[in-house]
Amino acid sequence: MSVLAAVAGGAPDLITDKERIMPHRIRPVPFDVESLIPELAGLGRETTLLYPRSGEPGVHASSIGGPLLWPADEPWPLCAEPGHWRPLRTPTEVVGPEPVAMVPVVQLYARDVPELPFPSAMDVLQVVWCPLIHDDEVGSALPKAYWRNEQTVAAGRVLPEPPVPYECDEDFMPRPCTVTPTRVVEFPHGDLPVDLAQALSQRFDEIEEALGFSYYEMATTVQSKVGGYPGWLQEPDWPDCRCGRRMDHLLSITATEPVEGCWSPLDEQEPGSSDPGPGTTTDPTVVDAIGHGMDMGDLGGMYLFVCSACPDMPYAHRYDC
Ligand SMILES: [Zn+2]
Ligand SMILES: [Zn+2]
Known part of the structure; x- marks a missing residue:
């Protein structure tokens, strides 16, 4: 049943894909960071870890890798x-002149990630990118962000399938994943x-000796997330907005996701792990589903930034690996 039909029928319990996503259970940090290291007082930031897992999300679900x-x-x-490359065929040639279809990378609904900034009346963020390496400074896929109103889009006809790019770099082609927004500091x-x-x-x-x-393992994260600190692999490189303000970190999509350690969810540990200490590992049946499957160059990361002080919410991206 479509969402509209469900709404029309007055049966909100049928809107199953709009149900609240239960966050993962994360191991508590074994000490209070700011008490132990007072110099870090005020530097803790809330971030929402996304935990992409291979799956079959619908268009009304938050996802990585679509559908949108x-x-x-x-x-x-x-x-x-004109400068993007055709890396899958040898010799590597410049693609063109025909345009390449972009691919769905991120879709986040305000109900799942209410801390995301949205322009007025918008409640869906979508990110697509051209899945070819671009001949720019950083040599990565080229992202584009869209903000939408779910109800407005759902009231019309929704695109059943996006066009498939005739060429792509596998490093920047995500597989469809569900997400489990999980808030941590x-x-x-x-x-x-x-x-x-x-x-x-x-x-x-x-x-480290004591615990x-x-x-860095316990109190910082390098994984796909919204807000908090970008999951930089190299030196930070924050973009400035045209209004002169430093942009805010919107989200990071990183090639790596935790499979073990502090940030691997307790609810995904191997069955029978009675003491989920640092040594326990993720259930092997879960491991294959972890992540969107993109290497993003040499296990890199894409970072999106916005200026929420400017009404049209300009955005910029950075990439490193
Ligand atoms: Zn391109
Ligand atoms: Zn601005």
Whole structure:
């Protein structure tokens, strides 16, 4: 039953894909970071970890790798950059002139991630990208963001299938995944000021010795997420908005997701693990489903930023690996 039919029939319990997603259970950090390291006071930020798992999300579900709630009468985005490459065929040639269909990468509904900033009256964020390496400074896929109103799109005809790109780089082709938004507090990793990181390095060593986990493993995250600190693999490189303000981190899509350690969900541990300590590992049947399957270059990350002070919410991206 379609969402509209369900609404018309006055049976909200039938809107099963709009049910609240239960967050994962995450191992609590074994100490209070700010008490143990007072220099980090005020640097904790809420972030929403996405935990993509291979699956079959519907258009009314938050997802990574699609499918998207896309209006059928709106042209699907195509990329005609003259500089993008055709990496799957050898020798590598420049693609063109025909445009390449972009691919669904992220769809997030406000009901699942209410902390996302949305332009007025919008409640769906969609990110697509051209799945070819671009001949720009960083050499990555080229993302584009869209904000929509779910009800408005659902009231019209929804695109059944997006066009398939005639060429792509497998590194930037996600498989369809469900997401499980899970809120945690994280502390800076790459964004920890260099002098502070140096000043604290001995204390970090002591903590690791005492607890068996490093500060970076326990209190910082490098995985697909919304808000918090970008999952930088290289030096931070925050974009500035045209209004002069530094943009806010919108979301990170990273090639790696935790399979073990502090941020691997307790509810995905091997059955029978009675003491889910640091040594326990994820259920092998879950491991294959973890992640969107993109290598993103050398296990890289794509970071999107927005300026929520400007009404049209301009955005920018960064990529590293
Ligand atoms: Zn392109
Ligand atoms: Zn701005």
